[in-house]
Amino acid sequence: MGCFKFDLFIWVLSLLCLGLLCSGFVPADNYLIDCGSLANTTVGNRVFLADNLASKYLSSPKDVVANVSLKPITSFDDSPLYQTARIFPESSKYTFSISHSGRHWIRLYFYPFVFGSYDLSKAKFSISAQNFALLTDFSVQNTTLKEFSVNVTSDSLVITFTPSSNSFAFLNAIEVVSVPDQLITDDVSSGSEKFQGLMNQALETAWRVNMGGPIVSFENDTLWRTWVPDQSFLVNENLAKDFSNIAAVKYDVGLATEDIAPQTVYGTLTEMNSADNPNSNFNVTWEFTVDPGFQYLVRFHFCDVVSKSLNQLYFNVYVDSSNVAPDLDLSTMTINKLAVPYYLDIVTASIVRNKLRISIGPSAVNNAYPNAILNGLEIxxxxxxxxxxSGTNSVSFSNSSSKSNVGVIVGASVGSFIAVALAGVLFVLCRRRKRLADQGHSKTWSPFSMNGTNSHTMGSKYSYGTTASAASNYSYRFPFGVVQEATNNFDESWVIGIGGFGKVYKGTLNDGTKVAVKRGNPRSQQGLAEFRTEIEMLSQFRHRHLVSLIGYCDDKNEMILIYEYMENGTLKGHLYGSGHPSLSWKQRLEICIGSARGLHYLHTGYAKAVIHRDVKSANILLDENLMAKVADFGLSKTGPEIDQTHVSTAVKGSFGYLDPEYFRRQQLTEKSDVYSFGVVLFEVLCARPVIDPSLPREMVNLAEWAMKWQKKGQLEQIIDSTLAGKIRPDSLRKFGETAEKCLADYGVDRPSMGDVLWNLEYALQLQETEIPGDAEENSTNMIGELSPQINNYSNVDTNDSAVQFEVSSVDDLSGVSMSKVFSQLVKSEGR
Known part of the structure; x- marks a missing residue:
């Protein structure tokens, strides 16, 4: 009998606990106002106060009460809440007393109709609350419900409506309602770390979706939320199937409650359509439109009403390409119980495109049968x-396709965002370029950057669910979590180079684009100044032979630069030490020519010359076609003013490549780059380090050693052995003379990069085509003599008569027919 009483007590206690869990939330603050209405309005089981009775909450110097007759109410879209409105021609405020501090819903109802001279669809206004900008320059085209939640810590909440210039604001209905304290907590992940400060964030509901089930109306949700079906978001409906077992759902103490999501959400789900194939291996994916430029809180709702036993279902959960819940076992999360609701919160990094993908897929752990489920989702x-x-470019996204989807609360339209944002960036860039031209130097770091001449798609496996993708030439500021994900958390096995600034990692963006990520070492001697210089320089220039900067990261005191990935690494790596196949002489010449083009552009392509200051083979990168691009502008400096001959500055550069005149006098000119490039030319020819202490004393310094052989006319004695017998003598002679001129002791005796470029083109022609005439005549010191004709060759038109005159003049100078050479040189792209 005692045992029976005890069992009865446990049964009654269980019912009481279940009753407490399912009783629903009673808000401490519950303001519901039907704006413009002369009488209270009942919607479901809720009563919205008549506007005249709620006037004590409103402070408005001038407003208009608008009424309109709609068709008979047949859906939420036709709710009586949308039959009236209050119009604000001037800034107005609602002030609500708050009895219980904490997070509150702010729901705003909008329906644009015509009332007298007011066409509400033409209204444009901003709304703020609790020091947050909820909507900015907002306009309404269709029935729209905007849902926000803010953490109110004071004894009042003020919501301000501010019309835009020459416009007005309006509102059909408003809710300010307390939110359960346990609904949003700081116990949220941001990848491998906990996200801190969520309680201080204002939130806007972008999506609330019931997977595998029908629409769940606000009347069937304890917090008056609307959940929409997921079918329209599925990327491939054939890969998914629905399942429903609502009666099986059992809320458990300490886990999700009915306030987190209703039973009708946890009792339905979408799962993999494996078709009884134990080898199925695919993901079920949903795609959602979101507003770029923001982080998102993504809440996953799970309830395993599918499995017959514990530890049977293992699966992966992805936000974009990031696996945010690998090998998830729901029975472990629910303390070895089936059909118990569980939810998972993830905070993304800042999103830079307008699509967010959510995926579930099978896990291989424990040889589990391939399946994955998702019951509900909130973004x-x-x-x-x-x-x-909101941001100044955000435009409301509303229900324009179906009356049944009026409860959908969605993100902002991205079209106008991109157009206005690009216009803004262009304006900033133009202003900045003008300021640089006027002042010669920018003292303000404005790191808007432009990529190279080719448009790049920039994307990232953005950490924990963020995707970057924008088909434009503009760089972006990348959050640290994004870069972590792209580099597999800076996996040491992904390191592709180490320099004075820090390590360089290979990375992969979300759309598959490969990038190189240079992470500054805090202990490095190169720091913030180099970081800023790199961004500033690459934001000014675009050239096919300069490496493009895709973005940068300065979060968490990091200094990270993100570049286009150069498939074939550094020129240095292809010359020695890395085991790459040997480059042919033609390939080496073309690499030198490409590098010279990039440097020539730096020296001449802007109002003032830009001096690289760190020209070396490790800073010449090669793409998949072995096209050369100059990289690493951290030490770069703008050249002297027109009335000056040099820039006085501290000596910086790399040992072995350093201009001795610059070192002695600390006077920097473009000719310092020319000297360094001359060292690179000998490095290309001999395929050995510029400084090698292991060699005999006379061979340690490559530049000194090579110059001795060049002056003896026996350069062929020291060339890379793989090139022996493969270089035509005339081509080698011209190449050697060019390098020798570059290494002249005094800068005034060195050629310009334009002259060097011409001679390298000529050396390539001599290698490919024998030109009749005396070899000595062909290899005369053309460097100084030809500069007036070729310094600006990259900008000339081959059809221009002046160009034809120059070609004939060069023919006369050389004494041989060189039209074949110049037919290539005068083209803007060269070869």
Whole structure:
């Protein structure tokens, strides 16, 4: 009998606990106002206060009460809440007393109709609350419900409506309702780390979706939320199937409650359509439109009402390409219980494109049968660092396709964002370029950057669910989590180079684009100044032979630069020490020519010359076609003014490549780059390090050793053995003379990069085509004599008569027919 009483007590206690869990939330603050209405309005089981009774909450110098007759109410879209409105021609405020501090819903109802001279579809206005910008220059085209939540810590909440210039604001209905304290907590992941400060964030609901089930109306949700079906978001519906077992759902103490999501959400799900194939291996994916430029809180709802036993279902959960819950076992998360609701929160990094993908897929752990499930999903936009949830370019996304989807609360349209944002960036760039031209130097770091001449798609496996992708030439500021994900958390096995600034990692963006990620070493002697210089320089220039900067990261005191990935690494790596196949002489000449083009552009392509200051084979990178691009502009410096001959500055550069005149006098000119490039030319020819202490004393310094052989006319004695017998003598002679001129002791005796470029082109022609005439005549010191004709060859048109005159003049100078040479040189792209 005692045992029976005890069992009865446990049964009653269980019912009481279940009753407490399912009783629903009673908000401490519950303001519901039907704006413009003369009487209270009942919607479901809720009563919205008549506007005249709620006037005590409103402070408005001038407003208009608008009424309109709609068709009979047949859906939420036709709710009586949308039959009236309050119009604000001037800034107005609602002030609500708060009895219980904490997070509160702010729901704003909009329906644009015509009332007298007011066409509400033409209204444009901003809304702020609790120091957050909820909407900025907002306009409404269709029935729209905007849902926000803010953490109110004061005894009042003020919501301000501010019309845009020559416009007005309006509102059909408003809710300010307390949110359960346990609904949003700081116990949230941001990848491998905990995200801190979520309680201080304002949130806007972008999507709230019931996977595998029908629409769940606000009347069937304890917090008056609407959940929409997931079918329209599926990327491939054939890979997914629905499952429903609502009666099986059992809320458990300490886990998800009915306030987190209703039973109808946890009892339905979408799962893999494996078709009884134990070898199925695919993901089920949903795609959502989101507003770029913000972080998002993504909440996953799970309830295993599918499995027949514990530890049967293992699967992976992805936000974009990031696996945010690898090998998830729900029975472990619910303390060895099936059909118990569980939710997982993830905070993304800042999103830079307008699509967010959510995927589930099978796990190979324990040879589990391939399946994966998702019951519900919420995506909430978080305010940015400026306290905004909107931004000046955000436009409301509303229900324009189906009346049944009026409860969908979605993100902002991206079209106008991109157009206005690009226009803004172009304006900044133009202003900055003009300022640089006027002042010769920018003292303000404005790291808007432009990529190379080819448009790049920039994307990233953005950490924990963020994707970057923008088909434009503009660089972006990447969050640290993004870079972590792209580099597999800076995996040491992904290191592709180490320099004075730090390590360089190979990375992969979300759309498959490969990048090189240079991470500054805090103990490095190169620091913030080099970091800024690199961004500033690459934001000014675009050239096919300069490495493009895709973006940068300065989060968490990091200094990270993200470049286009150069498939074939450094020129140095192809010359010695890395085991790459030997380059042919033609390939080496073309690499030298490409590098010279990049440097020539730096020296001449802008209002003032830019001096690289660190020209070396390790800073010449090769793409998949072995096209050369100059990299690493951290030491670069703008050249002297027109009335000056040099820039006085501390000596910087790499040992072995350093201009001795610059070292002695600390006077920098473009000719310092020319000297360094001359060392690179000998490095290319001899395929050995520029400084090698292991060699005999006379051979340690490559430049000195090679110059001795060049002056003896026996350069062929020291060339790379793989090139022996493969270089035509005339080509080698011209190449050697060019390198020798570059290494002249005094800068005034060295050629310009334009002259060097011409001679390298000529050396390539001599290698490919024998030109009749005396070899000595062909190899005369053309460097100084030809500069007036070729310094600006990259900008001339081959059809221009002046160009034809120059060609004939060169023919006269050389004494041989060189039209074949110049037919290539005068083209803007060269060979």
């Amino acid at each position: 909430m936009k978080m305010n940015n660092s400026a306290g905004s949830l």
